[in-house]
Amino acid sequence: MAALTFGILTVSDTCHRDPKKDTSGPSLKEQVLKSYSSVRIIQQIVPDEIEDIKSVLLNWSDEQKYNVILTTGGTGFSNRDVTPEATRQVIEKEAPGLSYAMISNSLAITKMAMLSRAVCGVRGKTMIINLPGSKKGATECFGFIKSCIPHAIALLTDQKDLVVLLHQSIQTKGGGDGIEVTPSKVKIDNVASRSRKSPYPLKEVSEATKIVLTQCTPTRSETEVVAFDQSVNRILAEDVYALAPVPPFRASIKDGYAVIAADGAGPRTIKEVAAAGDVPIEDVLKSGEAIRISTGAPLPPGADAVVQVEDTSIVTASPDGSVEVVIKIEIAPKLGQDIREIGSDVAVNSLVLNKYEQIKAAHVGVLAMLGKTEVMVFKRPSVGVISTGNEIGDPKEKLAPGKIRDANKFTLMNLLKKYSYDSMDCGIARDNPDSVKAVLERAFVYNDVIITSGGISMGEFDILKQVLVEDFGAEIHFARVNMKPGKPTTFATLTYHGKEKKFFGLPGNPVSCGVTCLLYIIPALRYMEQCANYKFPTIQIKNLPLVNNDSRPEYHRVQISFDPTIGEFKATSTGNQISSRLNSLVGANGLAIVKKGDPPTTLNVLLFDDLV
Ligand SMILES: Nc1nc2c(c(=O)[nH]1)N[C@H]1C(S)=C(S)[C@@H](COP(=O)(O)OP(=O)(O)OC[C@H]3O[C@@H](n4cnc5c(N)ncnc54)[C@H](O)[C@@H]3O)O[C@H]1N2
Ligand code: MOO
Numbered sequence: 145m146a147a148l149t150f151g152i153l154t155v156s157d158t159c160h161r162d163p164k165k166d167t168s169g170p171s172l173k174e175q176v177l178k179s180y181s182s183v184r185i186i187q188q189i190v191p192d193e194i195e196d197i198k199s200v201l202l203n204w205s206d207e208q209k210y211n212v213i214l215t216t217g218g219t220g221f222s223n224r225d226v227t228p229e230a231t232r233q234v235i236e237k238e239a240p241g242l243s244y245a246m247i248s249n250s251l252a253i254t255k256m257a258m259l260s261r262a263v264c265g266v267r268g269k270t271m272i273i274n275l276p277g278s279k280k281g282a283t284e285c286f287g288f289i290k291s292c293i294p295h296a297i298a299l300l301t302d303q304k305d306l307v308v309l310l311h312q313s314i315q316t317k318g319g320g321d322g323i324e325v326t327p328s329k330v331k332i333d334n335v336a337s338r339s340r341k342s343p344y345p346l347k348e349v350s351e352a353t354k355i356v357l358t359q360c361t362p363t364r365s366e367t368e369v370v371a372f373d374q375s376v377n378r379i380l381a382e383d384v385y386a387l388a389p390v391p392p393f394r395a396s397i398k399d400g401y402a403v404i405a406a407d408g409a410g411p412r413t414i415k416e417v418a419a420a421g422d423v424p425i426e427d428v429l430k431s432g433e434a435i436r437i438s439t440g441a442p443l444p445p446g447a448d449a450v451v452q453v454e455d456t457s458i459v460t461a462s463p464d465g466s467v468e469v470v471i472k473i474e475i476a477p478k479l480g481q482d483i484r485e486i487g488s489d490v491a492v493n494s495l496v497l498n499k500y501e502q503i504k505a506a507h508v509g510v511l512a513m514l515g516k517t518e519v520m521v522f523k524r525p526s527v528g529v530i531s532t533g534n535e536i537g538d539p540k541e542k543l544a545p546g547k548i549r550d551a552n553k554f555t556l557m558n559l560l561k562k563y564s565y566d567s568m569d570c571g572i573a574r575d576n577p578d579s580v581k582a583v584l585e586r587a588f589v590y591n592d593v594i595i596t597s598g599g600i601s602m603g604e605f606d607i608l609k610q611v612l613v614e615d616f617g618a619e620i621h622f623a624r625v626n627m628k629p630g631k632p633t634t635f636a637t638l639t640y641h642g643k644e645k646k647f648f649g650l651p652g653n654p655v656s657c658g659v660t661c662l663l664y665i666i667p668a669l670r671y672m673e674q675c676a677n678y679k680f681p682t683i684q685i686k687n688l689p690l691v692n693n694d695s696r697p698e699y700h701r702v703q704i705s706f707d708p709t710i711g712e713f714k715a716t717s718t719g720n721q722i723s724s725r726l727n728s729l730v731g732a733n734g735l736a737i738v739k740k741g742d743p744p745t746t747l748n749v750l751l752f753d754d755l756v
């Protein structure tokens with residue numbers, strides 16, 4: 145499931161005059177951020193005016209298509225309190241249960257709750273919820289209903305799978321986001337008797353890649369229909385034919401004059417003007433006549449050539465010089481000159497785009513041109529990203545002693561974005577089985593592919609694999625790969641409430657995490673949406689002086705560029721290749737595969753980013 149989108153609207157004359165006085169809006173924002181694993185929030189303040197409130201509600205629901213709008217303020221009994229009235233004018237369906245839940249729970253705290261006039265409802269696919277104006281009241285009321293929001297959104301946005309999962313896992317007593325989490329079965333109190341060698345065999349990269357792709361090859365071709373302007377980068381699941389010709393009428397290629405070619409060079413009387421967008425002229429052009437025509441305008445019947453204005457001269461103009469009366473064609477036109485015949489760009493019924501093609505910008509333009517406003521594409525897996533570790537902190541918060549900032553989640557989510565995949569921030573799992581289980585559980589509810597970083601090597605707190613196996617019945621396909629960086633890379637599959645999940649456990653070291661995401665996850669995601677044989681291009685580069693003393697083949701980060709002096713590609717190392725030094729990935733567009741020993745004369749380098 146993509147990030148939930150929230151609009152928080154503070155309705156208050158006072159706060160509108162002085163936004164610093166708004167404490168409810170910011171508190172709600174904080175609470176929303178804490179309540180769900182992946183949210184985007186926008187905030188605004190309007191005065192207590194029906195039209196101002198309505199205008200934001202309409203924009204946020206119809207244009208921005210937010211999942212939820214929370215209003216705070218204007219629900220009381222004073223003259224200026226009009227939020228419920230504005231809301232009622234906007235919603236298409238009322239959801240009184242939400243107001244009831246808020247009022248009945250609030251009554252246990254204060255009798256004043258009975259004075260609430262809050263209205264809740266739905267417009268399109270957006271939930272609109274009135275909350276009280278006070279900070280305490282707004283956050284309390286939101287707390288009473290927040291667990292039902294993901295479920296309501298899943299229903300509104302027709303995510304049937306998610307609805308089923310939530311039904312299966314929702315806690316009857318509510319709380320959190322409604323997903324039931326029980327303690328893990330894994331125990332970590334027997335460190336002395338732990339296995340001192342990894343039980344997982346070391347796989348070669350080629351073997352590991354094959355396993356991933358075999359597991360990720362889609363067995364079913366699930367498709368969905370998307371709006372053409374949302375289809376870029378998706379894989380077409382249908383052949384697209386032109387139901388109408390392009391251009392749909394005979395159109396001029398030049399700004400000039402539509403003429404009859406057989407009239408040759410010489411004078412023409414200007415009969416009419418045809419500009420682009422004009423209704424086509426119906427009168428048949430006669431010998432000796434011309435129509436002033438613009439590029440893209442429809443030709444009049446009878447015209448069989450266009451002469452560009454540069455090849456003409458003026459013979460007679462109206463007395464005030466504003467109108468051309470007779471012009472001269474200087475060069476005899478050829479038949480059909482500068483005319484786009486009907487269907488000359490795209491013939492009717494012709495195959496324009498092919499199934500399995502990836503939709504690029506120009507494809508979207510073609511779809512627009514054909515009036516094909518919806519297109520069938522292969523479904524994409526939803527992807528969730530998790531960081532693990534007691535040491536990991538939010539980059540926005542102050543760093544406590546012994547802690548480090550979470551870099552991996554941001555590298556991963558943005559790497560995925562670069563390859564056009566959205567992902568869900570599924571939070572941070574701490575180094576204990578219950579936390580790992582809880583974070584994974586939430587990620588499994590919403591996602592088909594789950595990516596973690598850290599917690600997979602030989603440390604006593606590296607417990608991910610145990611939790612996967614013991615709590616989720618996962619099958620670990622590999623957990624050690626003969627590569628540097630990325631040795632502990634883990635791949636597992638499991639079935640969660642009847643749905644198949646793919647799990648990629650990437651190493652915690654920031655470079656290892658980025659490199660293994662590129663090598664395993666990007667091709668896997670491509671495969672999962674039916675784009676078979678996805679590979680990064682390999683460039684062979686001569687005389688690359690890279691030495692590897694490790695027994696594991698190294699994926700050395702390099703910058704590839706074209707050297708015009710030798711007419712060949714060259715590559716330069718990004719420096720110290722230690723797995724913790726993320727700067728070795730910064731500026732790299734290639735991975736040079738270096739085996740142990742002396743540098744060979746030619747190295748295979750995978751190009752994973754634009755050439756510099
Ligand atoms: N006894 C052994 N120890 C280690 C082995 C081994 O074979 N035997 N392998 C080493 C290799 S190679 C790697 S790679 C790492 C991978 O370890 P984990 O995947 O278990 O990751 P952690 O131990 O949790 O963390 C490693 C390192 O990365 C930092 N980290 C973790 N998450 C983040 C994040 N989100 N953002 C930034 N940095 C992160 C973490 O603090 C550690 O410094 O294991 C070796 N050990
Ligand atoms: O394999 Mo680790 O990923 O070297 O650093």
Ligand SMILES: [Mg+2]
Nearest residue numbers: 599601603606
């Ligand atoms: Mg570790």
